[in-house]
Amino acid sequence: MTDLLSDSRPLIGDTRPATTGLGARDHVNPATGQVQARVLIGGASEIDAAARAAVLGQRAWQALGPEKRRDSLLRLADLIEADAAKLLRMAALECGTPLSSNSSGLALSWIRYYAGWADKIEGSYSEPFGIAGLAYSRHEPIGVIGVIIPWNSPLVAIAMTAILAMAAGNAVVLKPPTQTPFVALRFGELALEAGIPAGVLNIVPGDAEAGEALIAHPAVGKISFTGGDIVAKAVMRTAAEHLKPVALELGGKSANLIFADADLDVAAAMAAGCSLVPLAGQGCVLPTRVYAHGAIFDEFVDRVRAHAESYALGDPLDPATIIGPVINEAAAQRIIGVIDRAKAESGGRLVTGGRRGQGDLAAGSFVEPTVFAGVAHDSHLAREEVFGPVLSIVRFDDDADAVAMANDSRFGLGAYLHTRDLSRAHKVAAALEAGCVAVNGMLPMAPNQPFGGVKQSGFGREGGRAGLEEFMQIKQVLMHLR
Structure with missing residues (x-):
């Protein structure tokens, strides 16, 4: 006690x-x-x-x-x-x-x-x-x-x-x-x-x-x-x-669109850090559903993997810890179940993570930061809110298809996009079906900005x-x- x-x-x-x-x-x-x-x-x-x-x-x-x-x-x-x-x-x-x-x-x-x-x-x-x-x-x-x-x-x-x-x-x-x-x-x-x-x-x-x-x-x-x-x-x-x-x-399953002209340093750090780290991925507006253009897909995935593997999983009372446990044992088992299902589904590969906490962390409800790449847009992993440190990355080759896939969801809380093209940024932000859209970064949850969702x-x-x-x-x- x-x-x-x-x-x-x-x-x-x-x-x-x-x-x-x-x-x-x-x-x-x-x-x-x-x-x-x-x-x-x-x-x-x-x-x-x-x-x-x-x-x-x-x-x-x-x-x-x-x-x-x-x-x-x-x-x-x-x-x-x-x-x-x-x-x-x-x-x-x-x-x-x-x-x-x-x-x-x-x-x-x-x-x-x-x-x-x-x-x-x-x-x-x-x-x-x-x-x-x-x-x-x-x-x-x-x-x-x-x-x-x-x-x-x-x-x-x-x-x-x-x-x-x-x-x-x-x-x-x-x-x-x-x-x-x-x-x-x-x-x-x-x-x-x-x-x-x-x-x-x-x-x-x-x-x-x-x-x-x-x-x-x-x-x-x-x-x-x-x-x-x-x-x-x-x-x-x-x-x-x-x-x-x-x-x-x-809840949400916020889409994060990475266009071919994006700053990959910024985009990869944001995609990994803002989906896996905050609250151990247990946040409603986190960008847990990434769509990356084919021209930069492999490089982007490699950068995301490097970020994910650098995060310290550990005791939340330790100032060096970046990711703590999920809320309880039932949540940890549920999240591992989602991961196991994603492993069995065709079309995606486990890039990193996918396990419970090891060693001294095994007794707690820890789940490793987990990244899947090449995920099918219509898969369970890409469509349902995991509420845990799990990121899915989907490939796209056509901008219009990326927006269509982002909008093909019952959720509509947040959405994100990365591009250096100002015209594209405004057009895509207007087209995305979400209550909040951020360009080239994370939503700051600023108190002077209205926050809320559409659809479900x-x-x-x-x-x-x-x-x-x-x-x-x-x-x-x-x-x-x-």
């Missing part, structure tokens, strides 16, 4: 109940395979208590006014920055994210950006038709937002969802998964320390029962869900029964003003002047 993960009690208002209706279960360190903590499982009763606390918290939050809400969020950012080393160690222990990833910097940029929006919410003015009068709109908070985040990067996920809702004047009931409750709970503690009123941010770690209760609760006005498309369908079904709006940020990758946006508006509603006011 570790002191960093010693407290898994839900945070409801400013109280921490010692027990939950569903009891507790063991938490396993993904790097060692050993039990390291106990996690209390929140259920319907804890969600109900949190939603009730959120109603009261939202009233207090609204009463503070925009300047004090801004200042409270800025204080929260300062506290998170001061606590960053602890938060990063917690993330390394609970989900295997290496210390070298330093996700706190990205989270802080989102918190400070949206703190700046808290005092800049404004409506519009117009003159109504047919009467003497004026009309104006008020952009108001929805009230209580239910936020369901995934396990792959809790600190960043909270900053990209709950903080937006809070900046818009809402209170939040946040449900992290029981696999990764500790960073979220520490985040909630720091929010109270920053002077954010009790009940504005409630944290209830839970599984399906908590999620269903959160979506169905009458005090919750909207749901923000980040995760996979299968669970998203269940979220939508429950929300539809209660006529409740949802914002969905779902969800709807709604995080980032920029569009992200704030996801958590507001418009009230129209008409004044008759006589």
Whole structure:
């Protein structure tokens, strides 16, 4: 057991109940395979208590006014920055994210950006038709937002969802998964320390029962869900029964097009480093599906292989580690199953990787960075989200075919292309069916840029003003002047 993960009690208002209706279960360190903590499982009763606390918290939050809400969020950012080393160690222990990833910097940029929006919410003015009068709109908070985040990067996920809702004047009931409750709970503690009123941010770690209760609760006005498309369908079904709006940020199989004139140093480093390294490949917008032109295909594959074989797989608490374990043993077995299937399929070859962690890493849920080349576009590996450190490289010889293959997917979160031709860059970016496109590099996930998907990758946006508006509603006011 570790002191960093010693407290898994839900945070409801400013109280921490010692027990939950569903009891507790063991938490396993993904790097060692050993039990390291106990996690209390929140259920319907804890969600109900949190939603009730959120109603009261939202009233207090609204009463503070925009300047004090801004200042409270800025204080929260300062506290998170001061606590960053602890938060990063917690993330390394609970989900295997290496210390070298330093996700706190990205989270802080989102918190400070949206703190700046808290005092800049404004409506519009117009003159109504047919009467003497004026009309104006008020952009108001929805009230209580239910936020369901995934396990792959809790600190960043909270900053990209709950903080937006809070900046818009809402209170939040946040449900992290029981696999990764500790960073979220520490985040909630720091929010109270920053002077954010009790009940504005409630944290209830839970599984399906908590999620269903959160979506169905009458005090919750909207749901923000980040995760996979299968669970998203269940979220939508429950929300539809209660006529409740949802914002969905779902999975992806982002295409990365490498044209013959690309800078191969940049393209190969990005293709390998941005698909295999971040979160051990467990990211929704990573460029895990590469299409490389035949003229540069072999050289590109060799460069990607060299990068992949240079990455250090190891203990996430070691600052030298580049890639840590995947989230748990079940995920590792699933990913190895995908790799074994790809080996058996015709048309592709294993370039590097393909095994579990060796030696001292064998007890943990480690998977080597894995690259397949010459993969068929219609193969399982090239079409389905692996959510692990596995990259597929497909050959193309015609630019139009490359774009057609990139778009031939049910997903549409991110897309990437590498070319020195400015005209091609603009044309291809316009043609790609994705919510976000990056040229000659990775999406920076900048807080001032709207982020979200199309097709089966969800709807709604995080980032920029569009992200704030996801958590507001418009009230129209008409004044008759006589």
